[in-house]
Amino acid sequence: MTALREVAVVGAGAAGLHAAEALRRAGYDGRLTLVGAEDEPPYDRPPLSKHLLDGQWQPDQLALRTPEALAELELDLRLGAAAERLDRSTRTVHLAGGGQVRCEAVIVATGVRPRRLPGAQAPLPGAHVLRTLADALALREELRPGARLLVVGGGLLGAEAAATAVGLGAEVTWLVSAAAPLAAVLGADTAALLTGLHREHGVRIHRGAAAALVERGGRAAGVRLADGSELAADAVLTAIGSTPATEWLAGSGVPLEADGGVACDAHCAAGPGVWAAGDVAAWPDPHTGRRRRLEQRTNATEQALHAARDLLAGPDGARQDYRPVPYLWTDQYGLRVQAFGSPGGAERFEVVDGSLAEHRFAAACVRDGRVTGAVGIAAARALRGLRARVAAQEAWPQAAAVAG
Numbered sequence: 001m002t003a004l005r006e007v008a009v010v011g012a013g014a015a016g017l018h019a020a021e022a023l024r025r026a027g028y029d030g031r032l033t034l035v036g037a038e039d040e041p042p043y044d045r046p047p048l049s050k051h052l053l054d055g056q057w058q059p060d061q062l063a064l065r066t067p068e069a070l071a072e073l074e075l076d077l078r079l080g081a082a083a084e085r086l087d088r089s090t091r092t093v094h095l096a097g098g099g100q101v102r103c104e105a106v107i108v109a110t111g112v113r114p115r116r117l118p119g120a121q122a123p124l125p126g127a128h129v130l131r132t133l134a135d136a137l138a139l140r141e142e143l144r145p146g147a148r149l150l151v152v153g154g155g156l157l158g159a160e161a162a163a164t165a166v167g168l169g170a171e172v173t174w175l176v177s178a179a180a181p182l183a184a185v186l187g188a189d190t191a192a193l194l195t196g197l198h199r200e201h202g203v204r205i206h207r208g209a210a211a212a213l214v215e216r217g218g219r220a221a222g223v224r225l226a227d228g229s230e231l232a233a234d235a236v237l238t239a240i241g242s243t244p245a246t247e248w249l250a251g252s253g254v255p256l257e258a259d260g261g262v263a264c265d266a267h268c269a270a271g272p273g274v275w276a277a278g279d280v281a282a283w284p285d286p287h288t289g290r291r292r293r294l295e296q297r298t299n300a301t302e303q304a305l306h307a308a309r310d311l312l313a314g315p316d317g318a319r320q321d322y323r324p325v326p327y328l329w330t331d332q333y334g335l336r337v338q339a340f341g342s343p344g345g346a347e348r349f350e351v352v353d354g355s356l357a358e359h360r361f362a363a364a365c366v367r368d369g370r371v372t373g374a375v376g377i378a379a380a381r382a383l384r385g386l387r388a389r390v391a392a393q394e395a396w397p398q399a400a401a402v403a404g
Contacts, residue, residue, distance in 0.1 A: 004104045005030035007311070008093050010083045011109030011245075012036025014044065015278025015300040017064055019107045022308035024073055033101045034075045035093065037082035037110075040133055041070060046297050048136040049160040050331050054168060055140065059133055076101075083110065086252040088273065107307050108249070108262050108276040112242035112295060117152065117223065119213035126220035126235045127213055130161060131242070142235040145169030150231055152210045152223055153239035154181030156330045159194065161237055162203050163332040173204045173231060175223065181205070185328070187343035187365050190375050193356050197333045206231065210240070242295065244280045257282045261293045266321040268307040275307040286323050287372075287393060298327045325391045335359055335377050341390035343373030350396065353382035362386060366396045 007023060009016045012034050020034050036042070043062040051057040070077070078095065085094040086106065093101040114129035128139045139161075142149065147170045151162045154176030166172045178184070182191035198205060209226040213236060222232040244260035254270050255263040261282035264270045268283055276282075278300040282291040294303075306322045313319055329338045346365035353376070354361035362382035365373035370393045374386035389396075 004028070004311075006033075006091075006102050006104045007031070007106070008033040008035060008101045008103035009107045009109060010035045010093060010248075011107075011111055011278070011280070012038070012042050012077075012079065013109065013111055013278065013300065014042065014064060014297060015111070015304040016107070016109035017042040018301045018304035019109060019277055019308045020073055020075060022305045023312065026309065026312050028312060032073070032075055033078060033103065035078045035081060035083055035095065035101060037080070037096075038132060038134075039080040041065070041067070041077075041079065043133060044297075045131070048133065049130055049157055050164055052133070052136045053130075053140055053143070053161065053164045059137070062133065083248045086249055086254065088252055088254075091273070105273045105275070105311055107304070107311065108246070108254070108270070108274065108280055109278045109300075109304065110245040110248070111279045113245050114238065115241050115243060117210055117213045117238050117240070119215060124213070124215060124220050125218065126233075128235060128237045130157060130237060130239060139235070139237060143168045143170050146171060148173070148232070148234045150175060150223060150233035150236045151239060152236060153241070154178050155239060155241070156182065156185060156328070158237070158239035159198070160330060160332060161239065162198060163201070166198075166201050166203050167333075172202070173206055173233065174198065175206050175208060175210060175231060177207070177209045179207070184344040186330075186337060186339055186375055187346050187349055187363075187373065189349045189356060189363070190337060190339075190343070193359075194332060194337070197335075201333060210238075213238075242279070244293070246280060257291060257293075259293075261291070263291060267310045267319050268303060268322050269310060275311050277304040277307040281307075283322055286321065294324075294326055296326060296328045299324060325387060337375065337377055338383060339373065339375040340383070340387045341365070341371075341373035343375045346373060348396070352386070353379045364389065364396060369395055371396050 009019045042064040081095040114131045149165045149170045150173050151158045152175045162172050162174045210223045211226045212224045214222045220236045246260045262270050262276035264283040279295045282293045285292045343365040348366040350364045360378040362376035362379035364371050371389040376383045
C-alpha cells in the first residue's frame, strides 16, 4: 500500500463519500479531508425529483450516513467551502473564503452543475433547476394544485419531475426537442410506453426548442421558443443537461475533455496524484475506446471505490481497468424502469419476459448483432440474465431467446 499521509476528496456527494469510506476500509489511516461546496453533509440526489419533491420525504431522510457514521471516518470535513483552485506544485487545494487543504493525492468528485436557459443566469423567482436539496425545496413550494409548471428538457430528470408535479395537481407542460423523449437512454419502445403514461396522466407534451426564459413582473413567466412563440407558466423547471464542475482545475495541468470532464485513464487516474470519480470523470469505454462520462448514481459509487483502490495501490501495485456495466433506474407513475448498458440506438428490441402492455417485461436491446443494453420493469430475474449478456456484449440470435 502507498505511504501517502494526506489525501483530499473534493466533492461531498455520493462519489466523494464512497471514496472516503473505501480509503478507510482499505486501511488508509492518514489525514483524509472531504470538501463539499454545499453546507449539508453528504446526501442522496435521486430522491430529489421524486420522494423529496412530492413531500413524502423530508430533508433528513436523504442523508447518506448518520452523524455517528461520518464521525467514525475521522474526516477533516470542510462543508460550505467550494474548491477554487488546485496547485499541484505545492499539493494544495485552495477553497472559497481563503481556506487551504494540503494533499499528496486528490480524488476529484465535484460532479456537475445544471445548464440554464438564456435569461436565467441570475436568481429569478419562478425559475428553477433541480440539482441540490435547496433547488428541490424551492421547486416544491411552487407545486400547488392548479399551478402551471413548464418543464424544459426531455431527459429522465425532466420526466420524473413532470410525473411528480402532475401527481400533486399541477398543470404540467413538458417541452421536449427530440421526436421521442427518453429514447436515447431507454430505447424507443420503453420511451413510447412512458410518454404514453405522461399523456394519460394529463401532462401536455410540446415539441419545440427553448430559446430563452421569459420574465414578467420580476418572475419567470414561461419560455420563448426558437420559432418566436411563447409558452406561459407560473414556474419553469429547466432540465436541459449539465456541465462538469471543473472550473477550479483550470491551470492545474489536470487534463479536461471538451465538455469539461476530467480525462482519466482506464484506472480512473488523471495524472500523478489525481483521480476522478462520478459524474465528472471521463474514462475509456472498453467497448468503443472513446472516453465517456456516466451521470448515474450507481456509477458514482462503483467508480469511487475503484479510484480509491487505485490510489492506494500505487504505481507498482496491482491495477485493474474500470469496466462497469452502466445501470440506471427511473421511477414514474408507480413503475420502476431499470436499464443496463446502452439501450438507446438499438436496432432490435427483443422482449424475453412479460410484455410492455402489462407493464412487466425484460427486453434485450441489440445493435450490430450484439446485446448492448437491457431494459425492463418488474422482471428482475430476466434482467439479471440480460445484464451478463450486456457485460460480455454477447451475440444475440436471430430468433428471440429467453434470458438465462
